[in-house]
Amino acid sequence: MWTTALQLFSFSLLACFFLLANYEETQKIATVMLLCTLLMIAAVYGSVKYVMGAHYSFAEYFETDQFLFIGLSNCHLTVERSPPPGNCPYHVIYQTSTYETSPPCSLAKLHVLLADKELPQALILAPSFDGYVVAKLNHLHWPEEGASQFAFRSTLIDLKDPSPVGSKIDYQDLLFTLFDNDSRLLYLVLNSTSSQRRSVSCYIFYADLSKTQISFLYIGQMPVHPENDFRVLWSEDPYERKFYYGVKQDEELGLYSVPFNELLSVLSTGSPGTLELLFHDDRAYFSVTHDVVLSYMSSSSRIVYFTLHLKKKNSNGIVCELPSKKSKLSSSVSLSLLFDSHYCALRNKETSLENCSLVLSNMALKTFVLILVIRIRRRKKTSMDETFARAESPHIHTYPAFVAETSDF
Known part of the structure; x- marks a missing residue:
């Protein structure tokens, strides 16, 4: 259930590293760090809201x-x-x-x-x-x-x-x-x-x-x-x-x-x-x-x-x-x-x-795939x-x- 939260947080962290690598001036680093902090807070908030919110099934x-x-x-x-x-x-x-x-x-x-x-x-x-x-x-x-x-x-x-x-x-x-x-x-x-x-x-x-x-x-x-x-x-x-x-x-x-x-x-x-x-x-x-x-x-x-x-x-x-x-x-x-x-x-x-039972056994892989689809669909706002x-x-x-x-x- 926390997989998407980790993905969002990792994405925000990579974005911060990218921004820092492209800004070397000291006066701009503080601004970039502030943006990174806000980005990660938003990612964590969105992830928690996602996990505890309206798309759980x-x-x-x-x-x-x-x-x-x-x-x-x-x-x-x-x-x-x-x-x-x-x-x-x-x-x-x-x-x-x-x-x-x-x-x-x-x-x-x-x-x-x-x-x-x-x-x-x-x-x-x-x-x-x-x-x-x-x-x-x-x-x-x-x-x-x-x-x-x-x-x-x-x-x-x-x-x-x-x-x-x-x-x-x-x-x-x-x-x-x-x-x-x-x-x-x-x-x-x-x-x-x-x-x-x-x-x-x-x-x-x-x-x-x-x-x-x-x-x-x-x-x-x-x-x-x-x-x-x-x-x-x-x-x-x-x-x-x-x-x-x-x-x-x-x-x-x-x-x-x-x-x-x-x-x-x-x-x-x-x-x-x-x-x-x-x-x-x-x-x-x-x-x-x-x-x-x-x-x-x-x-x-x-x-x-x-x-x-x-x-x-x-x-x-x-x-x-x-x-x-x-x-x-x-x-x-x-x-x-x-x-x-x-x-x-x-x-x-x-x-x-x-x-x-035999039918259900044969559908095990399909059920696994379906659960993955449900998790992916949860990311889409309905x-x-x-x-x-x-x-x-x-x-x-x-x-x-x-x-x-x-x-x-």
């Missing part, structure tokens, strides 16, 4: 352009490819400007289903017309690039003829849901109404994909330890095979991870997960995919999206800020990512991930009016992010 941050944003908002499934350099995802605009209040889709929950020999799909949980938990698989559609330079596609979610989940489980009792792609286990954690005092239970179902329509086989039920009452914003990372949750501590929010195979132990005993990150301000939402944390915080006048890679310690994250007339986003809003082989599978409609002709997306900014207990954001 998500593709460069993720070190791949093989990724998709997958979202749920306003009763629509949304899919977006890598945004143009210097721009936030169109999801930031879309999710901030839309708000759906009518059930059942406004209460829907999204899980991305990644199964062998199946294209990536969206598992939508929603209340039936009589208020019980139902589910429906929805296709993810490849987004084509439009006139705005954003490759974004929005599709109304399909809840026609859904599959029941369990025997008449009240949707309003749900606290959170989790899906384990490895074992295809769906966890429903809800307030239990089987006793007079409040208790929390976890219902476990196996998602059967062997038929044309998904069905759910009841596995069992277990009580949930009260310690989990303080754990919020649960989500899953199918790539790293971990669940995540948050714990609020005064004005901070701790992000904890739990391996897939340790979830039942954590839920039943209340044992803690592993602290991965400490936000120094509250978050209204977060998800983790392939170690990438997507989160947002909101106030009465703005909504701020954050992107951070857990494995990039002492690196910069990305922040997207947008004014908003709403104090918060819809509770059904969610956002996650697809990477690499699953990106390839959806693009090519190829169900064999092995074939996609007109804001031209870039935002349709999307009106805010520029991205970077911020220091230290992935540890002393994280500084």
Whole structure:
């Protein structure tokens, strides 16, 4: 990322040597030295502005352009490819400007289903017309690039003829849901109404994909330890095979991870997960995919999206800020990512991930060249009016992010 900065600084230094070599008079040397100093300051300033400014891209941050944003908002499934350099995802605009209040889709929950020999799909949980938990698989559609330079596609979610989940489980009792792609286990954690005092239970179902329509086989039920009452914003990372949750501590929010195979132990005993990150301000939402944390915080006048890679310690994250007339986003809003082989599978409609892996291996050199092109293109100033002709997306900014207990954001 600092390559261009070094090039600019080196160029200014060579220019100074050239000027000094052609001016031997003492009275002119001082003037030339002053010009050299101003030139190098300008180069450093421009380089820093370049590195931290409007031409940084998500593709460069993720070190791949093989990724998709997958979202749920306003009763629509949304899919977006890598945004143009210097721009936030169109999801930031879309999710901030839309708000759906009518059930059942406004209460829907999204899980991305990644199964062998199946294209990536969206598992939508929603209340039936009589208020019980139902589910429906929805296709993810490849987004084509439009006139705005954003490759974004929005599709109304399909809840026609859904599959029941369990025997008449009240949707309003749900606290959170989790899906384990490895074992295809769906966890429903809800307030239990089987006793007079409040208790929390976890219902476990196996998602059967062997038929044309998904069905759910009841596995069992277990009580949930009260310690989990303080754990919020649960989500899953199918790539790293971990669940995540948050714990609020005064004005901070701790992000904890739990391996897939340790979830039942954590839920039943209340044992803690592993602290991965400490936000120094509250978050209204977060998800983790392939170690990438997507989160947002909101106030009465703005909504701020954050992107951070857990494995990039002492690196910069990305922040997207947008004014908003709403104090918060819809509770059904969610956002996650697809990477690499699953990106390839959806693009090519190829169900064999092995074939996609071979394609990606063959494209390694092309991807490397593309990243070089992105870096070169970043040097070219793009007109804001031209870039935002349709999307009106805010520029991205970077911020220091230290992935540890002393994280500084």
